[in-house]
Amino acid sequence: MNRFLGFGKIGICIFLILGILSAFALHQLKFSFDFSQFFPEGDEDLLFYQEFSKEFGTDDNFLLIAVVSDSSVFEKDFLKRFHQLSLDAKKIPFVSDSQSLTTLSYPLKTSFGYTKLPVIHINDVSRYKTDWAKIREDGLFLNTLIDSEATSLVLALETDDALDYAQSVELLGALRKSLDNNHLNDYHLLGRTYFYEALVQMQKQELITTSIASSLxxxxxxxxxxxxPIVVLIATSSIIVALLLFLGLLSVLGKELNAMAAFYPILMLIVGTSDVVHIMDHYLGKLISGDTKTNAMINTLRTVGASTLLTSVTTAVGFASLLTSKSSSIADFGVNSALGVLVAYGTVIVLTTSLLLTTKKQYLLSKKRDLKKWDAYLLSVNRFTMLRPKLILIGSAIFIGICIWGAFQVNTNYQFKESLPEGSKIASDFDFFQKKYAGFRPLEIAVITKENHKVTDFEVVREIDKIEKELDKIDAIQNVRSVTLFYKSLHMANNLNKVAYFTLPKTRTTFDTYNTEIKKLARKRLAKYINNTKTKARIKTSVLDIGTDSLATVYKNLNEFIATNTNTAIVDFKLTGKGLLLDKNAFYIRDSLIEGLILATIIIGILMVFLFRNLKLLFISILPNIVPLLFAAALLGFLQIPLEASISVVFAIVFGIAVDDTIHFLSNYKIHIGNGVTREKALEETFKKTGRALVITTLLLFFGFLVLLFSVHKPSVTIGLLISITLLTALIFDLLLIPVLLRKLT
Incomplete structure (x- = not known):
């Protein structure tokens, strides 16, 4: 006994020190949000984009500021303040270029050469009406730099590539100060830096909220x-220390927490509590039966410790199955969660047992610990499974059939706005740009010439124009820009700035003349669209957030048009960009999800074989845990919830956790059978010994994941509901289907 007490005190000291060190390391936790986290790694389109962006830069290095006027933007005072903002923006850190209607002008060819005509004559109120009519007529800036009702103007900033969180915050801080200095208080923002700031703030808030809510x-x-109170204190201390150790470990390892970081506290607290309940229930039960503390702990570690270890391993395997995902953020979540489960197990086994060993018996046991009601309820469930086996089997078969039907209804038509915090400023800003402007999603078409052709050749530019005209026909695609803009603008400038001449010149001679003039007038701006060797170019567009499945149809039609209507002998066109890669990731989710779950099933199956050494028990253990996965898929299908990256983790979580109850149930059953009792007696004892812990832990998991209902992140709310409901379903199948299968197959 003294040896056990010594071990317990050492264990407490070690975890106390580790807990303190982890708490100090928390301030070093890193948070990030990068769209590239969701890109399908190794994909050929990703590799192409990475090479293409080396020459042209990324396609999301922009920040749009839409400033709203009380009535019309064509008011002198408003235009002056907005123009000053446009000038100030060039001095903001990490801004490389800026554009707005108050800084742009039309080129006009005169007998003395080219001159510039302001798009808006800020200081001449009498020309506002004419300026607005011209803007509407040519349509060049409509819904890109000014909305169709002239109630807002956009300042478009080009930022440095790959800004980190600190740089994004610094840029936005300087911008907001400039907006305030110019008394422009009604504005909307859109761009990567803004998403970075807002979503990292959301992650921090979610982590704190879920930690507090889960702990309570x-x-x-x-x-x-x-x-x-002492029992509650022991259990709570163990679980919170496990969470601290896990977060501290992530900090020490330099792991960056992404949008799914809010799940970590829930997983650690709930999974850790599950282990605590199983160990505590068995240990206290042994003390009640009269065992000494030493014998009770030895028996607990032998009986529950082994099954708890296996359940932790299987849960970790379930999370590790996410490694098959092509998205680095999902794979990282899987690895971190698997690590967290093992940290929780180690903490619970060592710290909980140490605290129990060093606590006097009388402080642990309640004077009124009546388990008869629990036994009565659980044994009535067992009797139902014995009296109604056909009803349970038929009902299970019908339920599985409905679930399979529902699973086939799952779609991936996910919209980006669903990942934004509900009711937040960033969500309302996103909606504003969706309704008033060209949206957020960037889409580029790479232009690659063949043989000795250049992108500035007459024939090649005409092929580019074909693509642009097709893009203009698609409602979801707006704000199309390419090298043709320079030729069309000069052609219009050479024809009295008439909109009818905003086209490519019809003759090669005129075109070659414009080529010479563009080199003089717009060399710097042209470099944004073509590379140094003039063998590559880009067509830039913005795409509305209409859903990944809908966009897949748009991309498919575009590729078909390119294949059948362009001259592939001189030039190739290829769709690329971060928006395309994000959309493409959705189509990898199903495949990687199935691959991961198959792999997890095989690994867990192997573990089950070693544990039970019985193929029939292997089948019995796997079947009830496949059903909750089908049910989760069916819910997605019937409720028409699009399957996307973060929601896909539901299946790994459900599979990893649900199998725990099955292992505890069958392990206890096997022990009783090994003691020589009959099958019915073994089932009765299993229901009495493990049923209470199974029900308690499942209810804990059910309400634990419902904490996510308080999340401002819509996918997290969906995930919380799906996991809670499916884990409850898993418990029902464990308590009803497993006894029937044991009677039929063993």
Whole structure:
């Protein structure tokens, strides 16, 4: 006994020190949000984009500021303040270029050469009406730099590539100061830096909220279960220390937390509590039966410790199955979660047992610990499975059939706005640009010439123009820009700035003349669209957020048009850009999800074989855990919830956690069978010994994941509901289907 006490005190000291060190390391936790986290790694389109962006830069290095006027933007005072903002913006850190209607002008060819005509004559109120009529007539800036009702103007900033979080915050801070200095208080923002700032703030808020909510939930449930303050304190201390150690470990390893970081506290607290409940229930039960603390702990570690280890391993395997995902953020979540589960197990086994060993018996046991009601309820469930096996089997078969039908209804028509915090400023800003302007999603078409052709050749530019005309026909695609803009603008400038001449010149001679003039007038701006060797160019567009499946149809039609209507002997066109890669990731989700779950099933199956050494028990253990996965898929299908990257983790979480109850149930059953009792007696004892812990832990998981209902992140709300409902379904199948299968197959 003294040896056990010594071990317990050492264990407490070690974890106390580790907990303190972890708490100090928390301030070093890193948060990030980068769209590239969701790109399908190794994909040929990603490799192409990475090479293409080396010459042209990324396609999301922009920040749009839409400033709203009280009535019309064509008011002198408003235009002056907005123009000053446009000038000030050039001095903002990490801004490389800026454009707005107050800084742009039309070129006009005169007998003395080219001159510039302001798009808006700021200081001449009498020309505002004419300026607005011209803007509407040519349509060049409509819904890109000014909305169709002239109630807002956009300042478009080009930022440095790949700004980190600190740089994004610095840029936005300087911008907001400039907006305030110019008394422009009604504005909307859109761009990568803005998303970075807002979504990292959301991650931090979610992590704090879920940590506090989960902790309170765990404490309340433990109080309800055990009543004794010291027992609740021991359990809570172990679980919170496990969470601290996990977050501290992530900090030390330099791991960056992404949008799914809010799940970590829930997983750690809920999974850790599950282990605590199983160990605590068995240990206290042994103390009640009269065992000494030493014998009770030895028996607990032998009986529950092994099954708890296996459940932790299987849960970790379930999370590790996410490594098959082509998205680095999903794969990282899987690895981190698997690590967290093992940290929770190690903490619970060592710290919980140490605290229990060093606590006097009388402080642990409640004077009124009546388990007869639990036994009565659980044994009535067992009797139902014995009396109604056909009903359970038929009902299960029908349920599985409905789930399979629902799973085939799953779609991937995910919209980006669903990932934005509900009711937030960034969500309302996103909606504003969706309705008033060309949206956020960037789409580029790479232009690659063949043989000795250049992108500035007459024939090649005409091929580019074909693509642009096709893009203009697609409602979801707006703000099309390419090298043709320079030729069309000069052609219009050479024809009294008439909109009818905003076309490519019809003759090669005129075109070659414009080529010479563009080199003099717009060399710097032209470089944004063509590379140094003039063998590559880009067509830039913006795409509305209409859903990934809908956009897939748009991309398919575009590729078909390119294949059948362009001269592939002189030039190739290829769709590229971050928006395309994000959309493409959705189509990898199903495949990687199935691959991961198959791999996890095989690994867990192997573990089950070693544990049970019985193929029939292997089948019995796997079947009830496949059903909740089908049910989760069916819910997505019937409720028409699009399957996307973050929601795909539901299946790994459900599979990894649901199998725990099955292992505890079958392990206990096998122990009783090994003691020589009959099958019916073994089932009765299993229901009495493990049923209470299974129900409690499942209810804990159910309410624990419902904490996500308080999330401002819509996918997290969906995930919380799906996991809660499917884990409850898993418990029902464990308690109803497993006994029937044991009677039929063993």
């Amino acid at each position: 939930l765990v404490i309340l449930i433990l109080i309800f279960i055990y009543r004794k």
